[in-house]
Amino acid sequence: MPAYGIEIILSRQLADSLSLPVFITDTIGNLIFYNSPAEETLGEKFEETGEMPIAVWSVIFKPVDELDNPIPPEDLPLVKTLKNKLPYHRTFWIKSLQGNKEKIALTSYPLISNENEFLGAVAIFWKINDNEN
Amino acid sequence: MKINLCGVRGSFQTSDAETKDFGTRTSCTMVSEDAALLILDAGSGIQTLSSLNFSAKRIDILLTHLHMDHIVGLGFFSPLFTPDQEIHIWGPKSSTQSLRSRLSRYLSPPLFPVVLRDLPCDLVFHEIGNSEFTINHFIVTSNYILHPGPTLGYRITGNRSVFTYMPDHEPALGQQGIIQNPKWISGFDLALNADVLYHDGQYTSEEYKTKKGWGHSSIEDALEYASLCKVKKILLAHHDPTHSDEQLNHIFQSIEHNYKALPKYEMAVEGNEIELP
Numbered sequence: 001m002p003a004y005g006i007e008i009i010l011s012r013q014l015a016d017s018l019s020l021p022v023f024i025t026d027t028i029g030n031l032i033f034y035n036s037p038a039e040e041t042l043g044e045k046f047e048e049t050g051e052m053p054i055a056v057w058s059v060i061f062k063p064v065d066e067l068d069n070p071i072p073p074e075d076l077p078l079v080k081t082l083k084n085k086l087p088y089h090r091t092f093w094i095k096s097l098q099g100n101k102e103k104i105a106l107t108s109y110p111l112i113s114n115e116n117e118f119l120g121a122v123a124i125f126w127k128i129n130d131n132e133n
Numbered sequence: 134m135k136i137n138l139c140g141v142r143g144s145f146q147t148s149d150a151e152t153k154d155f156g157t158r159t160s161c162t163m164v165s166e167d168a169a170l171l172i173l174d175a176g177s178g179i180q181t182l183s184s185l186n187f188s189a190k191r192i193d194i195l196l197t198h199l200h201m202d203h204i205v206g207l208g209f210f211s212p213l214f215t216p217d218q219e220i221h222i223w224g225p226k227s228s229t230q231s232l233r234s235r236l237s238r239y240l241s242p243p244l245f246p247v248v249l250r251d252l253p254c255d256l257v258f259h260e261i262g263n264s265e266f267t268i269n270h271f272i273v274t275s276n277y278i279l280h281p282g283p284t285l286g287y288r289i290t291g292n293r294s295v296f297t298y299m300p301d302h303e304p305a306l307g308q309q310g311i312i313q314n315p316k317w318i319s320g321f322d323l324a325l326n327a328d329v330l331y332h333d334g335q336y337t338s339e340e341y342k343t344k345k346g347w348g349h350s351s352i353e354d355a356l357e358y359a360s361l362c363k364v365k366k367i368l369l370a371h372h373d374p375t376h377s378d379e380q381l382n383h384i385f386q387s388i389e390h391n392y393k394a395l396p397k398y399e400m401a402v403e404g405n406e407i408e409l410p
Contacts, residue, residue, distance in 0.1 A: 001316060
């Protein structure tokens with residue numbers, strides 16, 4: 001397989017330098033990279049899993065809204081980004097690996113090259129503690 | 134395939150006697166085979182080609198990017214002032230401005246007295262990105278590579294040989310240096326199994342520590358890159374303008390001393406000609 005474009009490579013290099021969890025997907029949502037902070041959320045190590053097909057990694061999270069209703073995949077920011085090639089943001093809750101409910105904010109954006117080619121998407125998120133100012 | 138190194142200095146032209154052995158002029162390389170000819174970059178080294186009697190009706194100049202050390206010689210390249218001489222300039226696309234308009238920022242007052250539209254030659258611009266095209270019998274592949282601003286590397290396939298040109302390239306940018314997986318290596322497909330890779334080796338590893346993100350490589354990273362890409366020989370180029378001949382010789386000797394199992398390597402020297410089968 002040919003090397004990824006520099007836009008993807010640079011995104012990974014940036015993700016490697018951040019303390020926030022970052023996921024990078026290809027154009028159809030296969031997970032091609034996640035950084036160390038994301039490993040904690042995913043419960044897997046990139047060095048061990050390598051790339052993950054969308055069918056495998058997308059079911060790890062169980063996103064719910066403030067009323068505990070499951071959020072359908074098509075309403076999640078990353079899925080919308082992959083579909084519409086636009087950035088999205090949403091705050092929602094996920095069940096952690098330990099079964100705790102965690103409030104997170106997630107921003108996703110498309111990777112579009114100089115040549116206007118859609119290359120994939122990046123999702124970056126952070127946990128929200130409502131007790132903190 | 135013949136490769137003529139017309140300018141191998143990085144960043145800006147030097148003038149002091151202490152740099153004349155490796156060369157003072159900035160990036161320019163000529164690749165020729167049979168009657169076909171390509172000029173890679175138009176740094177001040179292109180001036181050495183001005184005196185050549187270009188018999189070809191068409192001259193092709195392939196720019197890796199538009200930093201000054203890669204275009205500064207363009208305005209002084211005499212075929213530009215030859216009526217009806219066909220000159221094709223190939224360079225990276227940008228999402229904001231055309232290649233012509235970006236080059237015009239240099240080739241216009243107050244930086245230059247003549248504007249592009251007044252040149253008597255027949256100038257044709259080609260905006261390229263991740264592309265493959267042919268010029269005469271050469272197959273040219275271009276890909277964006279890691280360097281600030283849109284920057285291309287070129288892989289030139291001739292009758293029997295492959296020459297890869299990446300004078301400005303920082304594949305080790307990032308926390309872990311070069312990621313040891315071909316899919317994540319900038320320009321890997323361009324360099325893979327090349328007979329000769331002309332590559333950025335501007336800094337020592339010590340210097341690189343404070344120059345990360347400037348778009349250039351340490352010699353050590355360049356050698357590792359060549360090794361990962363399985364090139365047959367690497368030419369270390371884009372010499373830092375502050376490096377004297379004595380320092381470059383010292384750097385070269387220290388590589389020989391410290392590294393044994395490496396691909397074949399050489400320091401690029403202005404004026405040298407390399408012949409490939």
